[in-house]
Amino acid sequence: MYSSQIERLEVAVYRVPTEGPEADGTLEWDATTAVVVHAHAGGVVGLGWTYSSPAAAAVVIHHLCDVVVGRDAADIPGAFEAMHRACRNCGTRGLVTQAISAVDIALWDLRARLRNLPLSALLGRCRSSVPIYGSGGFTNLDDAQLAEQVRVWQGAGCAAMKIKIAQGWGADTVRDLARVNRLRELAGDTVEIMVDANGGYTPGQARRVGAALDHLGVAWFEEPVSSDDIDGLAAVRGAVRCDVAAGEYISNRYDARQLAPVVDCLQLDVTRCGGYTGWLAGADIAAAHNLDVSGHCAPALHIPVAAAIPRLRHLEYFIDHTRLEAEMFDGVPAPSGGQLPVSTTGSGHGMSLTAEAEKYRQVPE
Numbered sequence: 016m017y018s019s020q021i022e023r024l025e026v027a028v029y030r031v032p033t034e035g036p037e038a039d040g041t042l043e044w045d046a047t048t049a050v051v052v053h054a055h056a057g058g059v060v061g062l063g064w065t066y067s068s069p070a071a072a073a074v075v076i077h078h079l080c081d082v083v084v085g086r087d088a089a090d091i092p093g094a095f096e097a098m099h100r101a102c103r104n105c106g107t108r109g110l111v112t113q114a115i116s117a118v119d120i121a122l123w124d125l126r127a128r129l130r131n132l133p134l135s136a137l138l139g140r141c142r143s144s145v146p147i148y149g150s151g152g153f154t155n156l157d158d159a160q161l162a163e164q165v166r167v168w169q170g171a172g173c174a175a176m177k178i179k180i181a182q183g184w185g186a187d188t189v190r191d192l193a194r195v196n197r198l199r200e201l202a203g204d205t206v207e208i209m210v211d212a213n214g215g216y217t218p219g220q221a222r223r224v225g226a227a228l229d230h231l232g233v234a235w236f237e238e239p240v241s242s243d244d245i246d247g248l249a250a251v252r253g254a255v256r257c258d259v260a261a262g263e264y265i266s267n268r269y270d271a272r273q274l275a276p277v278v279d280c281l282q283l284d285v286t287r288c289g290g291y292t293g294w295l296a297g298a299d300i301a302a303a304h305n306l307d308v309s310g311h312c313a314p315a316l317h318i319p320v321a322a323a324i325p326r327l328r329h330l331e332y333f334i335d336h337t338r339l340e341a342e343m344f345d346g347v348p349a350p351s352g353g354q355l356p357v358s359t360t361g362s363g364h365g366m367s368l369t370a371e372a373e374k375y376r377q378v379p380e
Contacts (some may be wrong), residue, residue, distance in 0.1 A: 020087060021083055050071045061128060095292045112293070123290065127364070134363050140323060147353060150331045169202075172354070176207070180210045180212050185217065225255035260309065265281075282309050283301075310329070315344065318356075342371065
């Protein structure tokens with residue numbers, strides 16, 4: 016078996032402005048920050064990234080490099096465990112796991128490239144393409160802006176589309192439901208409608224809004240309450256017909272085990288849950304609870320690992336990340352017919368940083 020020692024990790028931070036201010040039910044932003052890791056071994060380079068804070072780069076530099084460099088590039092389980100142990104006193108969730116995720120993805124890409132295999136072959140592949148749903152629909156968009164996003168999703172062939180609701184922490188449920196109606200008008204009767212409250216409702220609000228969503232034929236109610244509120248999620252799930260989903264903030268298998276009993280579909284994000292290693296562990300827990308998994312955001316990164324599990328529902332084709340990935344990385348697959356193709360040629364996940372990305376690079380403070 017081919018082996019090579021990991022020689023070094025390189026990390027850089029890129030801040031990519033959005034086209035305009037954006038908001039969901041509980042947060043506003045005007046840029047997306049990508050923390051990019053390159054792992055070097057034997058003249059080969061693996062690429063990974065996370066969507067996080069610049070502080071995640073500091074975690075890589077100060078806590079992860081020393082325990083990863085010098086390891087056999089094939090020893091990804093050992094590197095994963097060592098990274099968690101090195102961060103014990105910092106906490107191993109949230110921002111720390113996002114840093115670990117970027118390194119883990121880079122290591123999987125490196126391992127596949129060292130063996131001259133597509134990552135889909137190394138992970139195993141049970142499908143040749145991955146279904147996607149259109150996502151964005153920010154609460155601050157007007158009707159014309161929402162219509163433009165719907166046209167993008169229609170062009171990609173998306174059979175399902177999701178918008179944000181719970182504007183202002185659930186302060187205007189009338190507008191929330193009016194926007195759901197507007198999405199139905201724009202998307203047509205054959206498209207599955209999905210909503211994401213980003214934890215903005217109280218349990219009582221979420222049950223009442225959920226009843227209205229059921230009447231409107233909405234199929235997916237994401238984070239109706241905070242994903243930290245396990246009892247609240249269970250109460251909403253027991254009161255509505257539409258599927259209740261959560262999991263985008265899962266950091267490890269213990270988080271996945273806690274959420275799985277109170278959702279209808281478990282969301283996992285490779286940039287937050289420990290990279291491909293953590294994602295596969297979470298998918299195993301979902302399968303043990305007879306649940307599908309949905310990949311949260313970062314569509315280009317999810318393709319190889321999403322293709323590796325039987326119980327996949329779909330990937331989130333999130334408009335911010337699709338713009339960023341197309342501009343910052345070469346080799347990003349294009350959607351067709353509501354699917355993203357799984358590469359079976361080349362090596363690794365097939366993506367690389369573009370020269371144009373340099374204009375977004377941040378100078379360390």
